[in-house]
Amino acid sequence: MLRRHFLKYGSVFAAVTTASLPSLLTAKTTDLSDAASDGDADFDLEIVDVDVELIDGSVVPMYAFAPVGQPPSIPGPILRVKQGDVVRIDLRNSSTRSHGFQILGQSMSAVTGLAPHDDDGEDKVRIEFVAGLPGTYFYIDGDNAPINRVLGLHGALIVEPSNGYADGKTRKKPMPYAPTVAPACLKDLFKALGEKTINGLPARFPGKAWEPGREYVWIFNQIDPVLCRRIAAGDNLSASEFLEEFHPRYFTINGLCGLDSAHDKATCPTGHVGEPALLRTMNAGLATHSPHIHGNHVFVLTQSDAYGAPVYQDNLFEHDVWLMPPMMIKDVLLPFTMPPDLPPAPWKMAQEKYPLRYPMHCHNEISQTSAGGSYPMGLVTDWHIDGPLATG
Ligand SMILES: [Cu+2]
The missing domain is CATH 2.60.40.420 (Cupredoxins -  blue copper proteins)
Incomplete structure (x- = not known):
């Protein structure tokens, strides 16, 4: 059957x-x-x-x-x-x-x-x-x-993690990693999330701490319909033939392209300012991708090693773009901070234009198309800021 x-x-x-x-x-x-x-x-x-x-x-x-x-x-x-x-x-x-x-x-x-x-x-x-x-x-x-x-x-x-808290016994700052082996800077970042002030000064990430489950999985792939059809028809391609002849015409995120990924709730991160989200990004395909997010920068928290295991990063900085070669896995934190180009005043007016919609698109330009040119129907999605500062 x-x-x-x-x-x-x-x-x-x-x-x-x-x-x-x-x-x-x-x-x-x-x-x-x-x-x-x-x-x-x-x-x-x-x-x-x-x-x-x-x-x-x-x-x-x-x-x-x-x-x-x-x-x-x-x-x-x-x-x-x-x-x-x-x-x-x-x-x-x-x-x-x-x-x-x-x-x-x-x-x-x-x-x-x-x-x-x-x-x-x-x-x-x-x-x-x-x-x-x-x-x-x-x-x-x-x-x-x-x-x-x-x-x-x-x-x-x-x-x-079985006991994933960045702040030890206080258990107010969950983190998705093992605190016993996480570098101090990784714990410090999760401890800083949701702090209004640090040392009496306005803090970088007011709002809420990261919450377990507040995450999105983005798996990238590419599809060459010609090779798919040849293999289904019984062609036994070798790995080297496949690699040589691979000409992808579709670039997917969670199996979706363009409009469909932007409208998929599991793919499009949403939340208020101050609700940091984890993005688990993975590239299953053969093309190198360079995802890039508007509105916020991300922190690259982990990077997979040659065996596919996560390496917790011990030097955290903000990325506008992060590199995703084939089989790379990177967890990144989308902090959901207020985008810096927005003046604070209009946010307090009644007619705030929420949600604020920003794109994530890959900087490898060919991946923005489907079927050989339909733009922007490739590896692209949205993320939305639904409203002003949420407090925890
Ligand atoms: Cu852009």
Whole structure:
């Protein structure tokens, strides 16, 4: 019973285009967290073949992860666990091809060459490991690298700290990392969030402390429809052929482009001034991206090492642009400070023009297009400041 799922993106146009599609599946990435904090985290995942509708209505064959019994998505569902959890992932391959699975930067052995299942319900593989250092990780199909990963088989594993407070026993300043190993400057930044004054002077980040869960995951990828179709038709491309012939025509953020990503609530950060948000940014593709945000600068908090594990940064400064080569993972803090070019006075008037809408776009210009030129329908989204200073 192997079948293709249909992944429809494009919430903006959904109302007029989807009414007559019986096999419609939502493409929204779900966030799977292990609610019972019993030290175990269990997930049931499936790999499936999908037809993905792109922003211009064209359809390309790809692969996707799905929580068993739920719609597939590209990227796959977010797997959220706590440091020290015993994580168990049961994986079944319902694709027509063999696949693999690994989480980079965690100590687990990679699954390779998992054959398509024969429908007897017995042929699952179990991955088990203890969740390590808090941070953001890639899970991918590492087989046939980089082909299966770029064709959709990638997603985020988030490890949360078990006691994540920058200010120790006071527990007023949560942070998403392990305070015991976090550099002092990283803790100092989270301690400063929400402070009105420091040493009697107006502080840099008035408002609220960072709150656990106040975060967004941005996974970048690129799609070459020609190669997708050749592989679906049975072409066995080598890694070097794929790399040589890769000419992406779509540049996605969380599987979405342009208008669709700007209107996706899980992608577009929103909040008041003084509500700092964490952005977990990841590049699953083969192009180097340079995301850039208007309105605020970001702080790069972590950067993945060659194995995909987070390195907590010990020299924090503000970035206008941050570099994202293939497979890079960087957690950045969007402080939601009042943009400095806005005079304070008009903000106190009744007719404030909230929300203030700012773009995030990639500075690698070709990535701003789709289908060879449709601008700005590429790797771009919005972030919104909904209102004035929030206090904690
Ligand atoms: Cu710009």
